[in-house]
Structure formats: C-alpha cells, structure tokens
Amino acid sequence: MLSRSCFNLLNLDDYSVIDRARIPKVMNVPGIISDFEEENKEVKKNERRIIVANQLPIKAYKDGKKWCFEWDKFALDTLILQLKDGLSQDLEIIYVGCLKAEVEVVDQEEVAQFLWDKFRCVPTFLSLELINKYYHGFCKHYLWPLFHYMLPITSSQGVRFDRNCWLAYVSANKIFADKVYEVINPDEDYVWIQDYHLMILPTMLRKKYNRIKIGFFLHSPFPSSEIYRTLPVRDEILRALLNCDLVGFQTFDYARHFLSCCSRMLGLDYQSKRGYIGIEYFGRTVTIKILPVGIHMGQIQNVMSLSDTGKKAKELKVKYEGKILMLGIDDMDMFKGIGLKFLAMGHLLDQTPRLRGKVVLVQITNPPRSRGSDIQEVEEEVKRIASEINKKYGKPGYEPIVCVNGPVSTQDKIAHYAISECVVVNAVRDGMNLVPYEYTVSRQSSDNLDKALGIDSSAASRKSVIIVSEFIGCSPSLSGAIRVNPWDIESVSNAMFAAATMNDSEKELRHEKHYKYVSSHDVAYWARSFDQDLKRACSEHFHKRCWGIGLGLGFRVVALGPNFRKLSVEHIVSAYNRTNNRLILLDYDGTMLSEESVDKTPSEDDISILNGLCSDPKNVVFIVSGRGKDTLSKWFSPCPRLGLSAEHGYFTRWSKDSEWESRPVAADLDWKKIVLPIMERYTEATDGSSIEQKESALVWHHQHAGPDFGAWQAKELLDHLESVLANEPVVVKRGQHIVEVKPQDVSKGLVFKNLLASMQSRGKSPDFVLCVGDDRSDEDMFESIASSLANSSLPDKAEVFACTVGQKPSMAKYYLDDPTEVIKMLQGLSAATAAVQLPPKSPVHQSSTEALTP
Secondary structure, X not given: OOOOOOOOHHHOOOOOOOOOOOOOOOOOEOOEOOOOOOOOOOOOOOOEXXXXXXXXXXXXXXXXXXXXXXXXXXXXXXXXXXXXXXXXXXXXXXXXXXXXXOOXXXXXXXXXXHHHHHHOEEEOOOOHHHHHHHHHHHHHHHHHHHHOOOOOOOOOOOOOOOHHHHHHHHHHHHHHHHHHHHHXXXXXXXXXXXXXXXXXXXXXXXXHOOOOEEEEEOOOOOOOXXXXXXXXXXXXXXXXXXXXXXXXXXXXXXXXXXXXXXXXXXXXXXXXXXXXXXXXXXXXXXXXXXXXXXXXXXXXXXXXXXXXXXXXXXXXXXXXXXXXXXXXXXXXOOOOOHHHXXXXXXXXXXXXXXXXXXXXXXXXXXOOOOOOHHHHHHHXXXXXXXXXXXXXHOEOOEOOEEEXXXXXXHHHHXXXXXXXOEEEEOXXXXXXXXXXXXXXXXXXXXXXXXXXXXXXXXXXOXXXXXXXXXXXXXXXXXXXXXXXXXXXXXXXXXXXXXXXXXXXXXXXXXXXXXXXXXXXXXXXXXXXXXXXXXXXXXXXXXXXXXXXXXXXXXXEEEEXXXXXXXXXXXXXXXXXXXXXXXXXXXXXXXXXXXXXXXXXXXXXXXXXXXXXXXXXXXXXXXXXXXXXXXXXXXXXXXXXXXXXXXXHHOEEEOOOOOOOEEOOOOOOOOOXXXXXXXXXXXXXXXXXXXXXXXXXXXXXXXXXXXXXXXXXXXXXXXXXXXXXXXXXXXXXXXXXXXXXXXXXXXXXXXXXXXXXXXXXXXXXXXXXEEEEEOOHHHHHHHHHHHHHHHOOOOOOOOEEEEEEEOOOOOOOOEEEOOHHHHHHHHHHHHHHHHHOOOOOOOHHHOOHHHHHOO
C-alpha cells in the first residue's frame, strides 16, 4: 500500500494558513506552484478515523488452502467494530491491528491487500516469538497484573519486569506505528488508539508528525501512583500518553490516579475548566476524559430475536424449573474473583438451609486470554472449591454450582441472561466489565424470548437484580445494584440472600433504573462523545508552531503561539545597540537562578554582568523579586547602581545609596493577625510546609511537602483565606508551591508602571524594555507591558522584549529555556555595553539611575 503521507506539512514553519491545501503535483509556470483546485472551488475533505487496537475485528479461517475473512460481528466485546455506529456515516473507518490467526510470510502481502480492499483493515503481522514476549510476556503477565494492583513481590507470585519483554513491547508498537504511517494523511485523519497494549505508540506517531491528532482510551484500570511508580519504564509510558491530545478513562478513580502520577513523577499540574480536565504539557493541553464504555443495544436485541436463542432459553427454563438461578460470566482470570464468588455461595447455603435445593449458581467461564502457571492455579482453585460445595450441599437432581466451560455462543449467553433472576459480577479489580449491561438488556421485553418462556409481553413487567463488585468500572453507573466488597465473603453471601428473597416490585424498580441508563449510554454514545471531544482537543493544532525535542521515548512536542518565539541574543543585542533609554527588569529566583539551587546567593559572574549593565548611563536596571528587602540588600550590595524592588514592589530602592521607599497601601496590616494563625494551623497539619513572613505579605510554602497532599492543602488554605478575608483590602493568590496574602495595590505590574512613569516624567521615555520572569507574579509585569503598548504609553518604535523562562503559555511574547540561557543573553547585552567607548564621566553624562534617584 502506498503512503498518503508523502509530505510532512506539520513541520513547516509557516502556519498562517489554517486550512491547508494538498501539495500540488503540477507546476504551470516556472517558479509558480498552482493548487489542485481553482480558488473558487471548495476542496472536499475526506475525514477518516484510524482505529488502532491489538486485534482486528476480523474472523480469519482457512477453507482448504484459501484464507477466508469476515467481520467478527457476534462477539459481544468487539467494541472497535461497534463504535462506528456512533460516528458519522460519511467518515471512512480504517482499522489497524493483528489478526486472530497466524499467516505465513509468503501469504502476508496478498492477505494485507485483500483486507485493505474489502474491509479497510491494515494487519500487523507479528512473529510468534514477538507475540510471546510482547503480548504474553509484557502485556498479560506484567502490565495486566500491575494495572490491576498486583505487584510481583516474590518470583513465585507474578512476573517481574523483564527488559527483553519491554524491548519486544517497543518493537511491536513500532510495527503498529509503521502500519499507521502507510495509510495516514496527518493533516486530516484522526487516530484513536485502544488500550494498554499500545501505550507508547503515541510517542512514535507524534515524533514523525508533530501535529497528528491522537486519542487514546484505556479499557483497563489505571493504578494508584504508589503502584504505578514501581514500573521501571514509568516515565516513558506516562510521557507517551501525554503525547496524545485526548486520554480517556472508564472512571474518575482511574483518571485521578493518572493525574496523580503526572503530578508526582513529572511535576505537572492539571486544571478543570468548564467541566473539562486539562494538563498543560510543553504548551499543549492534554484533555482528560472520563467516559464509561457502553454496549451495542442493537446487536444484543438481534440475537434475542433469533429462534436458536429462544429455543436455548426454553431448554434452560425446563432444566432449572423451580430453581432461583444466579449467573456469573467471567474470563478465567485471577482478578475475576470466581473462587471468592463460590465461597460466598457456600456460605449462603451453610447459613440458610431453606435455600438448599433452590438456589443455583451457573458460572460460565470464558477461556483465558493468556497462559501460564497463574492461570493454572486459578483453574485448579475454582474446580476444587466448586467440587467441595457441590459434594457438601448437592443431591440427586440438584447441583449448587454449575460450571460451564467456554467458549459458549452469544445465543447461549443471552439465553442464560434471560432466565437468571440475578447476575453476580464479583471481580476484585476490572476496567469496566459489561456483563451487567448485557444482562439488563437481555432481561428486557423480546417477543421471541417472551414466547419461548411463556411470558405475556403486554402484562409482565421486567425485573432483574445485579450484584456488582465496588472495584469495577461499571459499578458507579449501576445505582440500583447491590454493591459488594468481593473480599468480604459474608457480605457477598448476604447480597445473594437479598437477591434470592427480594420481592418482584423491588426487582422491577431496579431493572427500570438500570435499563434507562444502559439504553441511553450505549457504545454509540461512547464513541460519539469521545470523537467530539477529540475534535475539540485538536481544534487549536494549526494555530500553534510546533517542533519536537528529546530522544527516543522521551520525545515530546513543544507547541507555542504563532507570536511566541525564542528570544534571539543577536536580535536583542541589535535592538539594544540602536536605543538610548533602556529599562531592564529582571526577576531573580527561577530566572537568573535555578529553583533547584540550594545556595541562592548571586555568583560573581552574575554580579559582574549586572554591574556591566548598570555602568551604561542609558540603562535603568532593576531586580524585581518577591523576596524581602534585607535579603536583596545583602545579596546585591556589590551592585551600587542596581535598583531593587522587594516583596513584589512593596519596597523599592533605586540604588545602594538611596533609601527604601514603601508603597502606600489603603489600610494597615492588621489582617496579618487573622492570616498567621490560619497558616500556622495548616503548617502544623502539613509536613514539609513552612511560613515566610514579609513586612507586606505572608507566604505559605509547600514545595517540600508531599505533592498531592501539599496541593490539596494549598487549595483548602486558599478557599479558607478567601472566605475570612472577603472584606479585607488584600489579595490571596496561589503560585508555584505557595499561597500568598498581600495588599491589593501591590504587584510587579505596578512596579513597571511606576518606573515607566518616573522615566517619562524626566523626559527619558524608554525606547527599549526588557522584562524577564518565570512565574505567575511576573505575568503581572508582562500584562502591564502589553497594556502600555496597547494604549501607546510607550513610544511607537520602542523595542519591547517581554520574556518568560520556560516554554509555557504566557503573556510574554518571547521565551528562553532556562536560567542558563537568561545569563547568556544578559552577558551578550553586557558585552555590547563594554564594547561602546563612553566619554569621560561628566554631570551631563551621569548615570541614568542616579538621575532618576529621588
């Protein structure tokens, strides 16, 4: 198959044209490239969705020597085939995944072409050795248990991390990526990746196409950070998921665990805005969606209408006539809690003799999806417990636990659903589990089943009871279910007793409530909602400039606004040399000095650079910091001409020889008597936190507290302070690892405005402004600069450089990556000053800092 991605338009620098035309094939005139279509003709886009999953929704079998293929329509869990019912019929759906059969190498090309032509499927042919290491080794025996909260503490319990299996996982994901490359048009297509088998695929796709539109949905649980952080490749997987535009989870708990991992391991914070959760990641917003998957209503209803289904249901009704039938349908898996379910059944019969001979638990067990000693142990345990209970409580014509080893047909499953008074889903941990949904629909009215079971369709109300583990994804949506802790055998037994003795009116109410939810939140609703949010999450792609940084699986894309660019030293030095009245404002912590530095004292090089800038009479240079005036005075005492603004502008000093001026505030500082006891209470309750007392402000720091608990306490403190200080002339702000309370009319933005006014009052309106900072308080300065440009407070030809440290959303128009680059930039300006031969100092050429000193 030929690739549609002949050109990677996403890496071009000019993104002014949002709606891109395709690259033309013909040049009509030398030097002039024509579009495919005439300008007055609309180019029709062929939107497509590329669904990537471990397995294709295709049944493959051989008829003699000939391969035969068909859609796997009757598998209840074939979500990737069912989801297209929720998408527009105009969309072309392409599937990428493995076949459920081994195709010899000589046949692979022919099979691939046939699947593409007839089914729009792209098969990924993996060798048996790779499948064993990738799927059985890493996915099923390592990731699957870990994502279900099971750690391989000992070598006999679970499988420990194996580097070779991890490399096989990487190799398999690379094969999937190559197949996506073959068919993708990166400008128009959306890629939707399914489940934990392909978690690093987003990085591979994003590396080749920076603006590719990627959604990922995790169908399994996502473990808590305490479990996930044991994964040796945790950062690679976490960053790969952050290379998506939209990441979907079944429940809020799973999303919360993912957000906690991003916070604790990568230092990323998230925000909730208008109902959407977003993580800012290198200028991109990664949207987090909580969306439980649904079932395909039509498919189940179609099976219910089949004559074979009615016939099977009638046979089962005769077989279990007079019995209260409870049903379990589970994969043979260590996390399905089958053994615990059987123990609860035994406890029920032991404690309630009158139910012996009446209650039957039918357990349909699907074949295991993997193999290994752990599966064998589960199978042996289940058989042993069932045998013991049947031997103890069974009698001729009555078997308490009936085990049906699968696979069984879809008709058989629905027939069992139709005659069961209760379904028991007892998993100790599961991503979603759609059995309760399928059971609910199967218990609804059906002419075929009603006739087979002798039910009057017009008169009978529908009833059902669901016992569901509180540790599975569907539990929150089943408000009428009996929720249980599967580990509590007595609790599950009590739930079984309640289901067996519940009156019909109660069963009807529970069924009605469940059916209303299940029918309105089907698989089409799930797919449509995810697709809509994926389009929304990608809507800003071509409004930003993108480029990739990092190597291997550490790769990520930096996305910045079209006017937000890196500050070039050559550019700013050129502007610096052309101007005569310069205002230079510098934050200190995080700007000139890394936040990780233990010793915060300025280095000799820093002092030398600042003195070099201050020596130019055309310059007014200020350090604008949130630190106290005593600390700044001590640190920068070797810089006699340097201006200092302390505590975000509450104190200002124009030079070492001038006095500190305090900003007049609207009221006294009595509010501190309210704030300090509250902060002390939170400090006592939050290990690692501290209080910084300034003359104008109080700051609560939680940088050294636990990330999650510190952030939680900061939010609580912010809400607490805002409520008690509602009538005080103060501002409560949350910054980077801080909560600060300060007077209303104190900010770094006002520092800029005051300095600008002072320079203009002396006829020295600045034609060069440089402002560099790294955190939220510095955004006030950037905003004031933008406002001054908008209202023409600065000269029209002024060279203005508002620069933030780090590639992140900002009011600034420029950025530098880190404090090291800031110092290099200042060195360039200082060197430009030193290169200028200044005339001897005279009263006419006195320092501008001295000239502005009050």
